[in-house]
Amino acid sequence: MAITDVVVDDRIRAELGDRLHQVLGCLYAGNCQTCGRPLGQVPTTLSVSDLGSAIAADLHHATCRLSAWREIQITWADAHFRTSHTIGFVMPGESQGRPDPRAMLLVNPSLEQVVLTRDRGGRPTVQPNVGFQAAGLRTPLEVGFDRPLADVVAELRADRAVVVFESGLFGPFEFVLDQETYELAARHGSVVLAVTHAVDPHAVRGLPDLAPVMGGQATVMGLVELESVRRGRPNVPGPDLGKRLVVQWDPHEIWAGELVDHQAELLSDADAKAWAEQRLAGRELHPWEPLGAAGPVGWSTVVKDLHNQFVLVCHSDGWRLVELYARSQGTIDEPNARAWASEEIKHRLGIPAAVWTPGPTSIDATTLYAAV
Ligand SMILES: [Zn+2]
Numbered sequence: 001m002a003i004t005d006v007v008v009d010d011r012i013r014a015e016l017g018d019r020l021h022q023v024l025g026c027l028y029a030g031n032c033q034t035c036g037r038p039l040g041q042v043p044t045t046l047s048v049s050d051l052g053s054a055i056a057a058d059l060h061h062a063t064c065r066l067s068a069w070r071e072i073q074i075t076w077a078d079a080h081f082r083t084s085h086t087i088g089f090v091m092p093g094e095s096q097g098r099p100d101p102r103a104m105l106l107v108n109p110s111l112e113q114v115v116l117t118r119d120r121g122g123r124p125t126v127q128p129n130v131g132f133q134a135a136g137l138r139t140p141l142e143v144g145f146d147r148p149l150a151d152v153v154a155e156l157r158a159d160r161a162v163v164v165f166e167s168g169l170f171g172p173f174e175f176v177l178d179q180e181t182y183e184l185a186a187r188h189g190s191v192v193l194a195v196t197h198a199v200d201p202h203a204v205r206g207l208p209d210l211a212p213v214m215g216g217q218a219t220v221m222g223l224v225e226l227e228s229v230r231r232g233r234p235n236v237p238g239p240d241l242g243k244r245l246v247v248q249w250d251p252h253e254i255w256a257g258e259l260v261d262h263q264a265e266l267l268s269d270a271d272a273k274a275w276a277e278q279r280l281a282g283r284e285l286h287p288w289e290p291l292g293a294a295g296p297v298g299w300s301t302v303v304k305d306l307h308n309q310f311v312l313v314c315h316s317d318g319w320r321l322v323e324l325y326a327r328s329q330g331t332i333d334e335p336n337a338r339a340w341a342s343e344e345i346k347h348r349l350g351i352p353a354a355v356w357t358p359g360p361t362s363i364d365a366t367t368l369y370a371a372v
Helices: 010-016 019-024 179-188 207-214 227-231 269-279 334-349
Strands: 044-050 054-061 085-091 102-108 113-118 124-126 152-157 160-165 173-176 190-196 219-226 244-249 253-263 289-291 298-302 309-315 318-329 366-371
Touching: 010 019, 010 044, 019 113, 019 124, 085 173, 085 179, 102 160, 102 173, 102 179, 152 179, 152 190, 152 227, 160 190, 179 190, 219 227, 244 334, 253 269, 253 309, 253 334, 269 298, 269 309, 269 318, 289 309, 318 334, 334 366
Parallel strands: 102 190, 152 219
Antiparallel strands: 044 054, 054 113, 085 102, 113 124, 152 160, 160 173, 190 219, 244 253, 244 366, 253 318, 289 298, 298 309, 309 318
């Protein structure tokens, strides 16, 4: 059950408004995020770290941290303190009028912490699956099971399944399976992975308990192939240039370029700039300028003398540093944005138009990605 008995200070109540209920609905009494020991001995407090573009809400002992809305990052909680609970089961389903049950693996990756971003109006909104969307997982309404996730794989061992994210950013997550679920996974060569903050998987006793998982924004899902199946398939040749391209536009401007690096940690703007400067070491940079006319969604800088331009943008899954190919002011719709970006890429790299797919983005913006 989500936590109910928690100390929340007035500033947090004022900042979150009716979304406080949504935040508390995603938190469970696991371990204190300051000391790592179980919650429950003394009153539990809700602490919020507002890093500007990203906000983290987590639980602590009242004796370890007072409830407060803090604009600075005070010692980021040790990831090892976060509790992940998992469960594996058979999910009934249908395909073309015939029963098509699937092996389902459900994980809540952090009982005691949830991440928020700001919506278009600048209000904090629960974005509990920050990072997982970058690995290709999608909400239950958007998800398709026609293709397995590219960088996530599952292994069957003895009585369990282990899900590994090749990025190393999450997990590995272990799921104990009954024989029926195990055999179903083996027969399909795949499992359905669901990452949720809507329930504590250890409290799930039957299918009715899963209703909150399938609604709302607190769950993302994807099809995960078994490692044994993946190994048996011939390698598909990858893109030729090994470049990740990014195009992003908002109501005021559009830019396109090549991804230099991605930082999935929740960093303050100052720390993100320091990270970017480290990645651009050896280049003398002009001061960072705010990016985004409607409100800062990131920063841009120009290399002195060479004039190549870089943008540093905060997305729902962390910061991206992009070397710009082109940038233009004005309003643009999606078909024209795609056409503009493809033309600029062709001009710069001399290759045909890229295949763009949507991905993590900033407030009020649309971002597409392509590999070439
Ligand atoms: Zn504590």
